[in-house]
Amino acid sequence: MIANTKIGKDGAQAKLVLDNVHKSFGQHHVLDGIDLSVPKGKSLVVIGGSGSGKSVMLKCALGLMQPDSGHVRVDGVDTTEYDTEQRNELMKKFGMLFQGGALFDSLPIWENVAFGLLQNTDISKKDARDVAIDKLRAVGLGSKIADQFPAELSGGMQKRVSLARAIASDPEIIFFDEPTTGLDPIMADVINDLIIKCREDLGATTLSITHDMASARKIADNIAMLYRGKIIWHGKAGEIENSNNNYVDQFVHGRADGPIKMDVA
Template identity: 65%
Template sequence: MSEAKIELRNVSKRFGKKVVLDGINLTVPKGESLVVIGGSGTGKSVMIKCVLGIIRPDSGQIFVDGKNVLKMDASEREKVLRKFGMLFQGAALFDSLPVWENVAFGLIQGRKMKRKQAKDIAIEKLAKVGLAAEVGELYPAELSGGMQKRVGLARAIAADPEIIFFDEPTTGLDPIMADVINDLIVDSVKDLGATTLSITHDMASARKIADKVAMIHKGKIIWAGSRAEVDDSGNAYVDQFIHGRADGPIQMEVLKP
Protein backbone atom coordinates (compact mmCIF):
# COMPACT_ATOMS: atom_id res chain seq x y z
CA MET A 1 0.00 0.00 0.00
CA SER A 2 1.29 3.48 -0.85
CA GLU A 3 1.74 6.01 1.91
CA ALA A 4 -1.24 7.90 3.32
CA LYS A 5 -1.61 11.51 2.22
CA ILE A 6 -4.51 12.21 4.54
CA GLU A 7 -5.55 10.14 7.50
CA LEU A 8 -8.41 10.68 9.93
CA ARG A 9 -8.30 8.70 13.17
CA ASN A 10 -11.35 8.48 15.33
CA VAL A 11 -12.51 12.02 14.52
CA SER A 12 -15.66 13.12 16.34
CA LYS A 13 -17.66 16.31 16.28
CA ARG A 14 -20.95 17.28 17.78
CA PHE A 15 -23.01 20.45 17.55
CA GLY A 16 -24.99 20.80 20.76
CA LYS A 17 -26.65 17.44 21.29
CA LYS A 18 -26.40 16.39 17.65
CA VAL A 19 -23.50 14.03 16.96
CA VAL A 20 -22.35 14.75 13.41
CA LEU A 21 -19.09 12.79 13.24
CA ASP A 22 -18.95 9.70 15.42
CA GLY A 23 -15.38 8.42 15.29
CA ILE A 24 -14.47 8.69 11.60
CA ASN A 25 -11.53 6.58 10.38
CA LEU A 26 -10.46 7.27 6.82
CA THR A 27 -7.26 7.07 4.81
CA VAL A 28 -6.59 8.69 1.45
CA PRO A 29 -3.47 7.15 -0.14
CA LYS A 30 -1.13 9.45 -2.03
CA GLY A 31 -2.11 10.09 -5.64
CA GLU A 32 -5.48 8.38 -5.36
CA SER A 33 -9.00 9.65 -5.66
CA LEU A 34 -11.32 8.76 -2.81
CA VAL A 35 -15.01 9.51 -3.09
CA VAL A 36 -17.11 9.55 0.05
CA ILE A 37 -20.77 8.86 -0.65
CA GLY A 38 -23.64 9.33 1.72
CA GLY A 39 -27.00 11.00 2.12
CA SER A 40 -27.66 14.59 3.10
CA GLY A 41 -26.87 15.47 6.69
CA THR A 42 -24.55 12.50 7.28
CA GLY A 43 -21.55 14.67 8.12
CA LYS A 44 -19.76 14.70 4.76
CA SER A 45 -19.19 18.45 4.62
CA VAL A 46 -18.25 18.67 8.29
CA MET A 47 -15.61 15.99 7.75
CA ILE A 48 -13.95 17.96 4.93
CA LYS A 49 -14.11 21.18 6.94
CA CYS A 50 -12.38 19.44 9.84
CA VAL A 51 -9.46 18.50 7.59
CA LEU A 52 -9.24 22.07 6.30
CA GLY A 53 -9.30 23.48 9.84
CA ILE A 54 -12.48 25.47 9.25
CA ILE A 55 -14.19 23.39 11.93
CA ARG A 56 -12.28 22.00 14.91
CA PRO A 57 -13.21 18.43 15.83
CA ASP A 58 -13.96 17.58 19.48
CA SER A 59 -11.64 14.59 19.50
CA GLY A 60 -9.47 12.44 17.23
CA GLN A 61 -6.43 13.06 15.06
CA ILE A 62 -6.03 14.28 11.48
CA PHE A 63 -2.76 13.65 9.66
CA VAL A 64 -1.64 15.33 6.45
CA ASP A 65 1.64 13.89 5.13
CA GLY A 66 2.06 12.12 8.44
CA LYS A 67 1.80 15.28 10.58
CA ASN A 68 -1.05 15.88 13.00
CA VAL A 69 -2.60 19.15 11.82
CA LEU A 70 -4.64 19.56 15.00
CA LYS A 71 -1.45 20.01 17.04
CA MET A 72 -0.03 22.72 14.77
CA ASP A 73 0.14 26.45 15.47
CA ALA A 74 -1.48 28.91 13.08
CA SER A 75 1.55 29.51 10.85
CA GLU A 76 2.37 25.82 10.42
CA ARG A 77 -1.26 25.21 9.67
CA GLU A 78 -1.24 27.91 7.01
CA LYS A 79 1.71 26.19 5.33
CA VAL A 80 -0.23 22.92 5.22
CA LEU A 81 -3.26 24.72 3.79
CA ARG A 82 -1.15 25.79 0.82
CA LYS A 83 -1.15 22.16 -0.31
CA PHE A 84 -4.93 22.21 -0.63
CA GLY A 85 -7.35 23.32 -3.29
CA MET A 86 -11.08 23.10 -2.89
CA LEU A 87 -14.11 23.23 -5.14
CA PHE A 88 -17.14 24.30 -3.13
CA GLN A 89 -20.66 23.07 -3.65
CA GLY A 90 -21.98 26.49 -4.68
CA ALA A 91 -18.62 27.40 -6.25
CA ALA A 92 -18.27 30.13 -3.54
CA LEU A 93 -16.75 32.62 -5.98
CA PHE A 94 -16.02 36.10 -4.62
CA ASP A 95 -18.71 38.17 -6.26
CA SER A 96 -16.88 41.46 -5.73
CA LEU A 97 -14.00 40.33 -7.96
CA PRO A 98 -13.87 39.58 -11.70
CA VAL A 99 -13.50 35.95 -12.74
CA TRP A 100 -9.77 36.07 -13.48
CA GLU A 101 -9.05 37.59 -10.06
CA ASN A 102 -11.09 34.82 -8.45
CA VAL A 103 -8.93 32.22 -10.18
CA ALA A 104 -5.73 34.11 -9.37
CA PHE A 105 -6.74 34.88 -5.77
CA GLY A 106 -4.63 32.22 -4.08
CA LEU A 107 -1.62 33.22 -6.19
CA ILE A 108 -1.89 36.96 -5.51
CA GLN A 109 -2.94 36.93 -1.84
CA GLY A 110 -1.53 33.62 -0.65
CA ARG A 111 1.70 33.49 -2.66
CA LYS A 112 2.40 37.19 -3.29
CA MET A 113 2.64 36.76 -7.04
CA LYS A 114 2.60 39.87 -9.26
CA ARG A 115 -0.89 40.58 -10.61
CA LYS A 116 0.22 40.51 -14.24
CA GLN A 117 1.85 37.09 -13.92
CA ALA A 118 -1.07 35.73 -11.88
CA LYS A 119 -3.51 36.89 -14.55
CA ASP A 120 -1.62 34.96 -17.24
CA ILE A 121 -1.82 31.80 -15.13
CA ALA A 122 -5.51 32.43 -14.43
CA ILE A 123 -6.27 32.68 -18.16
CA GLU A 124 -4.30 29.50 -18.79
CA LYS A 125 -6.30 27.67 -16.08
CA LEU A 126 -9.57 29.03 -17.46
CA ALA A 127 -8.61 27.60 -20.85
CA LYS A 128 -8.02 24.25 -19.15
CA VAL A 129 -11.63 24.17 -17.98
CA GLY A 130 -12.84 25.26 -21.41
CA LEU A 131 -13.47 28.95 -20.76
CA ALA A 132 -12.29 31.75 -23.06
CA ALA A 133 -10.01 34.54 -21.84
CA GLU A 134 -12.86 37.05 -22.22
CA VAL A 135 -14.80 35.24 -19.48
CA GLY A 136 -12.04 36.36 -17.13
CA GLU A 137 -13.25 39.93 -17.34
CA LEU A 138 -16.84 39.08 -16.34
CA TYR A 139 -18.16 38.97 -12.78
CA PRO A 140 -19.36 35.67 -11.24
CA ALA A 141 -23.00 36.83 -11.17
CA GLU A 142 -22.93 37.09 -14.97
CA LEU A 143 -22.12 33.37 -15.38
CA SER A 144 -24.38 30.31 -15.53
CA GLY A 145 -24.19 27.66 -12.80
CA GLY A 146 -22.08 25.34 -14.94
CA MET A 147 -19.64 28.13 -15.79
CA GLN A 148 -19.37 29.12 -12.14
CA LYS A 149 -18.49 25.53 -11.24
CA ARG A 150 -15.82 25.51 -13.92
CA VAL A 151 -14.38 28.79 -12.63
CA GLY A 152 -14.44 27.25 -9.15
CA LEU A 153 -12.50 24.28 -10.52
CA ALA A 154 -9.99 26.60 -12.22
CA ARG A 155 -9.54 28.41 -8.89
CA ALA A 156 -9.06 25.12 -7.04
CA ILE A 157 -6.27 23.99 -9.38
CA ALA A 158 -4.71 27.44 -9.94
CA ALA A 159 -1.93 27.03 -7.42
CA ASP A 160 -1.14 23.43 -8.51
CA PRO A 161 -2.23 21.91 -5.19
CA GLU A 162 -1.12 18.47 -3.98
CA ILE A 163 -4.55 17.76 -2.52
CA ILE A 164 -7.93 18.77 -3.94
CA PHE A 165 -11.29 18.51 -2.22
CA PHE A 166 -14.51 18.41 -4.20
CA ASP A 167 -17.72 19.17 -2.33
CA GLU A 168 -20.68 17.90 -4.38
CA PRO A 169 -19.04 18.87 -7.68
CA THR A 170 -22.07 18.00 -9.83
CA THR A 171 -24.98 19.08 -7.61
CA GLY A 172 -27.37 21.47 -9.32
CA LEU A 173 -26.08 20.85 -12.85
CA ASP A 174 -27.81 19.17 -15.78
CA PRO A 175 -26.54 15.63 -16.53
CA ILE A 176 -24.46 16.70 -19.52
CA MET A 177 -22.74 19.57 -17.72
CA ALA A 178 -22.26 17.25 -14.75
CA ASP A 179 -20.38 14.84 -17.00
CA VAL A 180 -18.32 17.69 -18.45
CA ILE A 181 -17.30 18.65 -14.90
CA ASN A 182 -16.49 15.01 -14.10
CA ASP A 183 -14.23 14.80 -17.16
CA LEU A 184 -12.53 18.07 -16.24
CA ILE A 185 -11.94 16.80 -12.71
CA VAL A 186 -10.43 13.54 -13.95
CA ASP A 187 -8.23 15.36 -16.47
CA SER A 188 -7.01 18.11 -14.20
CA VAL A 189 -6.28 15.69 -11.38
CA LYS A 190 -4.32 13.46 -13.76
CA ASP A 191 -2.29 16.47 -14.96
CA LEU A 192 -1.40 17.52 -11.44
CA GLY A 193 -0.99 14.04 -10.02
CA ALA A 194 -2.97 15.28 -7.05
CA THR A 195 -4.58 13.35 -4.23
CA THR A 196 -8.30 14.02 -4.10
CA LEU A 197 -11.11 13.62 -1.63
CA SER A 198 -14.62 14.18 -2.95
CA ILE A 199 -18.00 14.02 -1.31
CA THR A 200 -21.09 13.43 -3.35
CA HIS A 201 -24.42 11.71 -3.50
CA ASP A 202 -24.28 11.52 -7.30
CA MET A 203 -23.36 7.92 -8.11
CA ALA A 204 -22.67 8.67 -11.79
CA SER A 205 -20.08 11.19 -10.66
CA ALA A 206 -18.63 8.83 -8.06
CA ARG A 207 -18.19 6.04 -10.61
CA LYS A 208 -16.37 8.37 -12.96
CA ILE A 209 -13.91 10.12 -10.64
CA ALA A 210 -13.26 7.54 -7.92
CA ASP A 211 -10.39 5.10 -7.47
CA LYS A 212 -11.79 4.18 -4.09
CA VAL A 213 -15.21 4.67 -2.55
CA ALA A 214 -16.21 4.96 1.09
CA MET A 215 -19.71 5.32 2.47
CA ILE A 216 -20.55 7.51 5.43
CA HIS A 217 -23.69 6.99 7.47
CA LYS A 218 -24.62 8.67 10.76
CA GLY A 219 -21.10 10.05 11.21
CA LYS A 220 -19.30 6.75 10.65
CA ILE A 221 -17.56 5.16 7.68
CA ILE A 222 -19.58 1.98 7.23
CA TRP A 223 -17.97 0.62 4.08
CA ALA A 224 -14.86 1.24 1.98
CA GLY A 225 -13.54 -0.44 -1.14
CA SER A 226 -12.43 0.09 -4.72
CA ARG A 227 -14.70 1.51 -7.40
CA ALA A 228 -15.27 -1.96 -8.89
CA GLU A 229 -16.36 -3.40 -5.56
CA VAL A 230 -19.20 -0.92 -5.06
CA ASP A 231 -21.71 -2.91 -7.06
CA ASP A 232 -21.21 -6.15 -5.15
CA SER A 233 -20.25 -4.82 -1.77
CA GLY A 234 -22.62 -7.16 0.04
CA ASN A 235 -23.45 -4.22 2.27
CA ALA A 236 -27.16 -3.51 2.52
CA TYR A 237 -26.58 0.22 3.20
CA VAL A 238 -24.36 0.66 0.15
CA ASP A 239 -26.78 -1.31 -2.03
CA GLN A 240 -29.69 0.82 -0.96
CA PHE A 241 -27.76 4.02 -1.59
CA ILE A 242 -26.32 3.24 -5.02
CA HIS A 243 -29.67 2.03 -6.28
CA GLY A 244 -31.55 4.91 -4.68
CA ARG A 245 -34.23 2.88 -2.91
CA ALA A 246 -36.49 4.37 -0.27
CA ASP A 247 -36.78 0.98 1.47
CA GLY A 248 -33.83 -0.51 3.28
CA PRO A 249 -31.73 -0.19 6.40
CA ILE A 250 -31.28 3.59 5.92
CA GLN A 251 -34.40 5.27 7.21
CA MET A 252 -35.01 8.89 6.25
CA GLU A 253 -36.50 11.04 8.94
CA VAL A 254 -39.79 11.45 7.13
CA LEU A 255 -43.06 11.22 8.98
CA LYS A 256 -45.47 8.87 7.22
CA PRO A 257 -49.02 10.24 6.93
Protein backbone atom coordinates in the same frame (compact mmCIF):
# COMPACT_ATOMS: atom_id res chain seq x y z
CA MET B 1 3.75 16.31 16.05
CA ILE B 2 2.98 12.66 15.54
CA ALA B 3 4.67 11.00 12.61
CA ASN B 4 2.57 8.44 10.85
CA THR B 5 3.51 5.83 8.31
CA LYS B 6 0.02 4.52 7.68
CA ILE B 7 0.02 2.67 4.39
CA GLY B 8 -2.89 2.79 2.00
CA LYS B 9 -4.54 -0.33 0.71
CA ASP B 10 -2.52 -0.35 -2.50
CA GLY B 11 0.78 0.07 -0.68
CA ALA B 12 1.28 3.82 -1.34
CA GLN B 13 1.93 6.07 1.65
CA ALA B 14 -1.21 7.79 2.85
CA LYS B 15 -1.34 11.48 1.88
CA LEU B 16 -4.31 12.30 4.07
CA VAL B 17 -5.49 10.38 7.11
CA LEU B 18 -8.48 10.86 9.40
CA ASP B 19 -7.93 8.92 12.59
CA ASN B 20 -10.90 8.31 14.91
CA VAL B 21 -12.36 11.78 14.28
CA HIS B 22 -15.32 12.78 16.44
CA LYS B 23 -17.43 15.92 16.13
CA SER B 24 -20.62 16.83 17.96
CA PHE B 25 -22.93 19.84 17.95
CA GLY B 26 -24.62 19.89 21.36
CA GLN B 27 -26.20 16.45 21.86
CA HIS B 28 -25.95 15.61 18.18
CA HIS B 29 -22.97 13.36 17.33
CA VAL B 30 -22.30 14.16 13.69
CA LEU B 31 -19.00 12.26 13.34
CA ASP B 32 -18.67 9.18 15.50
CA GLY B 33 -15.12 7.95 15.02
CA ILE B 34 -14.18 8.39 11.36
CA ASP B 35 -11.15 6.47 10.07
CA LEU B 36 -10.16 7.23 6.50
CA SER B 37 -6.94 7.11 4.55
CA VAL B 38 -6.33 8.52 1.07
CA PRO B 39 -3.21 7.14 -0.65
CA LYS B 40 -1.01 9.61 -2.51
CA GLY B 41 -2.25 10.35 -6.02
CA LYS B 42 -5.52 8.49 -5.49
CA SER B 43 -9.11 9.65 -5.43
CA LEU B 44 -11.38 8.78 -2.53
CA VAL B 45 -15.07 9.57 -2.82
CA VAL B 46 -17.21 9.54 0.32
CA ILE B 47 -20.87 8.90 -0.40
CA GLY B 48 -23.78 9.29 1.96
CA GLY B 49 -27.25 10.76 2.27
CA SER B 50 -28.15 14.24 3.40
CA GLY B 51 -27.33 14.75 7.07
CA SER B 52 -24.93 11.80 7.21
CA GLY B 53 -22.04 14.08 8.21
CA LYS B 54 -20.22 14.32 4.87
CA SER B 55 -19.81 18.11 4.90
CA VAL B 56 -18.62 18.17 8.52
CA MET B 57 -16.11 15.40 7.74
CA LEU B 58 -14.79 17.37 4.77
CA LYS B 59 -14.51 20.55 6.87
CA CYS B 60 -12.61 18.64 9.58
CA ALA B 61 -10.24 17.15 6.99
CA LEU B 62 -9.70 20.59 5.45
CA GLY B 63 -9.21 22.30 8.81
CA LEU B 64 -12.23 24.62 8.58
CA MET B 65 -13.59 22.82 11.66
CA GLN B 66 -11.74 21.50 14.68
CA PRO B 67 -12.59 17.87 15.56
CA ASP B 68 -13.64 17.27 19.19
CA SER B 69 -11.21 14.37 19.29
CA GLY B 70 -9.14 12.32 16.87
CA HIS B 71 -6.43 13.38 14.43
CA VAL B 72 -6.07 14.64 10.89
CA ARG B 73 -2.69 13.88 9.32
CA VAL B 74 -1.28 15.30 6.11
CA ASP B 75 1.89 13.62 4.80
CA GLY B 76 2.12 11.84 8.14
CA VAL B 77 2.11 15.07 10.17
CA ASP B 78 -0.65 15.71 12.68
CA THR B 79 -2.31 19.00 11.69
CA THR B 80 -5.25 18.88 14.11
CA GLU B 81 -3.93 21.49 16.54
CA TYR B 82 -2.44 23.89 13.97
CA ASP B 83 -2.80 27.61 14.73
CA THR B 84 -3.89 30.21 12.17
CA GLU B 85 -0.41 30.79 10.72
CA GLN B 86 0.40 27.09 10.43
CA ARG B 87 -3.03 26.52 8.91
CA ASN B 88 -2.38 29.25 6.32
CA GLU B 89 0.85 27.51 5.33
CA LEU B 90 -0.86 24.12 5.17
CA MET B 91 -3.67 25.51 2.99
CA LYS B 92 -1.09 26.21 0.28
CA LYS B 93 -1.03 22.43 -0.28
CA PHE B 94 -4.81 22.34 -0.62
CA GLY B 95 -7.36 23.25 -3.25
CA MET B 96 -11.07 23.24 -2.58
CA LEU B 97 -14.09 23.22 -4.89
CA PHE B 98 -17.08 24.45 -2.90
CA GLN B 99 -20.58 23.18 -3.56
CA GLY B 100 -21.93 26.60 -4.56
CA GLY B 101 -18.66 27.75 -6.13
CA ALA B 102 -18.03 30.33 -3.36
CA LEU B 103 -16.57 32.77 -5.88
CA PHE B 104 -15.86 36.27 -4.53
CA ASP B 105 -18.60 38.30 -6.17
CA SER B 106 -16.78 41.61 -5.73
CA LEU B 107 -13.82 40.45 -7.85
CA PRO B 108 -13.60 39.77 -11.60
CA ILE B 109 -13.19 36.15 -12.72
CA TRP B 110 -9.44 36.33 -13.31
CA GLU B 111 -8.80 37.78 -9.84
CA ASN B 112 -10.93 35.01 -8.36
CA VAL B 113 -8.83 32.37 -10.11
CA ALA B 114 -5.52 34.05 -9.25
CA PHE B 115 -6.59 35.01 -5.70
CA GLY B 116 -4.29 32.54 -3.93
CA LEU B 117 -1.34 33.50 -6.12
CA LEU B 118 -1.88 37.24 -5.61
CA GLN B 119 -2.20 36.84 -1.84
CA ASN B 120 0.58 34.38 -1.17
CA THR B 121 3.27 35.06 -3.77
CA ASP B 122 5.07 38.09 -5.18
CA ILE B 123 3.70 37.46 -8.66
CA SER B 124 2.91 40.57 -10.71
CA LYS B 125 -0.69 41.28 -11.64
CA LYS B 126 0.06 40.70 -15.32
CA ASP B 127 1.65 37.30 -14.71
CA ALA B 128 -1.16 36.33 -12.33
CA ARG B 129 -3.67 37.21 -15.01
CA ASP B 130 -1.80 35.05 -17.53
CA VAL B 131 -1.81 32.11 -15.10
CA ALA B 132 -5.54 32.66 -14.46
CA ILE B 133 -6.27 32.61 -18.18
CA ASP B 134 -4.23 29.40 -18.57
CA LYS B 135 -6.19 27.77 -15.76
CA LEU B 136 -9.48 28.97 -17.22
CA ARG B 137 -8.46 27.40 -20.51
CA ALA B 138 -7.66 24.16 -18.67
CA VAL B 139 -11.30 24.01 -17.53
CA GLY B 140 -12.60 24.84 -20.99
CA LEU B 141 -13.30 28.55 -20.55
CA GLY B 142 -12.10 31.29 -22.89
CA SER B 143 -10.14 34.38 -21.92
CA LYS B 144 -13.06 36.66 -22.79
CA ILE B 145 -14.80 35.90 -19.47
CA ALA B 146 -11.71 36.91 -17.47
CA ASP B 147 -12.98 40.43 -16.83
CA GLN B 148 -16.59 39.47 -16.14
CA PHE B 149 -17.97 39.07 -12.63
CA PRO B 150 -19.23 35.77 -11.15
CA ALA B 151 -22.88 36.90 -11.15
CA GLU B 152 -22.74 37.21 -14.95
CA LEU B 153 -21.95 33.50 -15.42
CA SER B 154 -24.19 30.41 -15.46
CA GLY B 155 -24.02 27.83 -12.65
CA GLY B 156 -21.92 25.42 -14.72
CA MET B 157 -19.45 28.15 -15.68
CA GLN B 158 -19.18 29.31 -12.06
CA LYS B 159 -18.38 25.73 -11.05
CA ARG B 160 -15.65 25.57 -13.70
CA VAL B 161 -14.20 28.91 -12.57
CA SER B 162 -14.21 27.58 -9.03
CA LEU B 163 -12.38 24.47 -10.23
CA ALA B 164 -9.84 26.71 -12.00
CA ARG B 165 -9.35 28.59 -8.70
CA ALA B 166 -8.94 25.31 -6.79
CA ILE B 167 -6.14 24.15 -9.13
CA ALA B 168 -4.54 27.58 -9.68
CA SER B 169 -1.72 27.10 -7.19
CA ASP B 170 -1.04 23.47 -8.22
CA PRO B 171 -2.25 21.90 -4.95
CA GLU B 172 -1.18 18.48 -3.68
CA ILE B 173 -4.62 17.63 -2.28
CA ILE B 174 -7.90 18.78 -3.81
CA PHE B 175 -11.21 18.59 -1.95
CA PHE B 176 -14.50 18.47 -3.83
CA ASP B 177 -17.77 19.27 -2.05
CA GLU B 178 -20.67 17.88 -4.11
CA PRO B 179 -18.99 18.84 -7.40
CA THR B 180 -21.97 17.98 -9.63
CA THR B 181 -24.89 19.09 -7.45
CA GLY B 182 -27.23 21.52 -9.16
CA LEU B 183 -25.88 20.85 -12.67
CA ASP B 184 -27.63 19.18 -15.61
CA PRO B 185 -26.40 15.62 -16.37
CA ILE B 186 -24.25 16.71 -19.31
CA MET B 187 -22.56 19.56 -17.43
CA ALA B 188 -22.13 17.19 -14.46
CA ASP B 189 -20.22 14.80 -16.73
CA VAL B 190 -18.15 17.69 -18.10
CA ILE B 191 -17.16 18.56 -14.52
CA ASN B 192 -16.37 14.90 -13.77
CA ASP B 193 -14.09 14.75 -16.82
CA LEU B 194 -12.40 18.00 -15.77
CA ILE B 195 -11.83 16.68 -12.25
CA ILE B 196 -10.15 13.54 -13.67
CA LYS B 197 -8.08 15.61 -16.10
CA CYS B 198 -6.95 18.10 -13.44
CA ARG B 199 -6.02 15.30 -11.09
CA GLU B 200 -3.99 13.53 -13.75
CA ASP B 201 -2.28 16.75 -14.86
CA LEU B 202 -1.32 17.75 -11.31
CA GLY B 203 -0.82 14.25 -9.91
CA ALA B 204 -2.92 15.41 -6.97
CA THR B 205 -4.64 13.38 -4.26
CA THR B 206 -8.38 14.06 -4.04
CA LEU B 207 -11.09 13.67 -1.43
CA SER B 208 -14.64 14.22 -2.63
CA ILE B 209 -18.05 14.00 -1.02
CA THR B 210 -21.14 13.44 -3.13
CA HIS B 211 -24.48 11.72 -3.28
CA ASP B 212 -24.33 11.52 -7.08
CA MET B 213 -23.46 7.87 -7.80
CA ALA B 214 -22.68 8.54 -11.48
CA SER B 215 -20.07 11.07 -10.39
CA ALA B 216 -18.71 8.77 -7.67
CA ARG B 217 -18.28 5.85 -10.08
CA LYS B 218 -16.50 8.04 -12.58
CA ILE B 219 -14.03 9.98 -10.44
CA ALA B 220 -13.29 7.50 -7.62
CA ASP B 221 -10.45 5.03 -7.16
CA ASN B 222 -11.88 4.15 -3.77
CA ILE B 223 -15.32 4.76 -2.31
CA ALA B 224 -16.35 4.98 1.34
CA MET B 225 -19.90 5.22 2.60
CA LEU B 226 -20.77 7.40 5.57
CA TYR B 227 -23.92 6.68 7.56
CA ARG B 228 -24.87 8.30 10.86
CA GLY B 229 -21.34 9.57 11.45
CA LYS B 230 -19.57 6.26 10.79
CA ILE B 231 -17.85 4.75 7.78
CA ILE B 232 -19.95 1.64 7.16
CA TRP B 233 -18.21 0.47 3.97
CA HIS B 234 -14.89 1.15 2.27
CA GLY B 235 -13.57 -0.41 -0.91
CA LYS B 236 -12.47 -0.07 -4.54
CA ALA B 237 -14.82 1.85 -6.82
CA GLY B 238 -15.44 -1.29 -8.90
CA GLU B 239 -16.50 -3.29 -5.85
CA ILE B 240 -19.40 -1.08 -4.88
CA GLU B 241 -21.96 -2.96 -6.97
CA ASN B 242 -21.11 -6.16 -5.04
CA SER B 243 -20.57 -4.72 -1.60
CA ASN B 244 -22.80 -7.27 0.18
CA ASN B 245 -23.89 -4.39 2.40
CA ASN B 246 -27.62 -3.64 2.48
CA TYR B 247 -27.06 0.04 3.31
CA VAL B 248 -24.67 0.53 0.41
CA ASP B 249 -26.94 -1.39 -1.97
CA GLN B 250 -29.93 0.73 -1.01
CA PHE B 251 -27.99 3.95 -1.52
CA VAL B 252 -26.29 2.89 -4.77
CA HIS B 253 -29.59 1.83 -6.32
CA GLY B 254 -31.52 4.76 -4.87
CA ARG B 255 -34.29 2.74 -3.21
CA ALA B 256 -36.70 4.18 -0.66
CA ASP B 257 -37.13 0.73 0.96
CA GLY B 258 -34.27 -0.69 2.96
CA PRO B 259 -32.37 -0.35 6.20
CA ILE B 260 -31.80 3.42 5.72
CA LYS B 261 -34.89 5.29 6.86
CA MET B 262 -35.34 8.88 5.77
CA ASP B 263 -37.00 11.41 8.07
CA VAL B 264 -39.84 12.48 5.81
CA ALA B 265 -42.32 13.52 8.49
